[in-house]
Amino acid sequence: MGSNLQRFLGGSPGAVATKLIFLSLLVGAFMALLGITPVGLFERVLRLLRDIADLGFGSLREVGQWLLYGAMVVVPLWLLSRLFASRR
Numbered sequence: 001m002g003s004n005l006q007r008f009l010g011g012s013p014g015a016v017a018t019k020l021i022f023l024s025l026l027v028g029a030f031m032a033l034l035g036i037t038p039v040g041l042f043e044r045v046l047r048l049l050r051d052i053a054d055l056g057f058g059s060l061r062e063v064g065q066w067l068l069y070g071a072m073v074v075v076p077l078w079l080l081s082r083l084f085a086s087r088r
Contacts, residue, residue: 009016031037 006012011019031041
């Protein structure tokens, strides 16, 4: 069982914990230097995803308007052409 745990962790639990503590300290210091908090980072990621979704839905709305405007011209013309074609 110990070897399965070590294989899963990628080393002995003590060594992995030491590496994780050291990396956490470095990343935490770097984030503090930049003035980034985990909550702020999470909010920025959510805002980014929301902005991307808004761009996507805005584009879909615009394409839908183009489709509607085009259909307002094309469908009546098509209908008229079909009506006049049936009289021949």
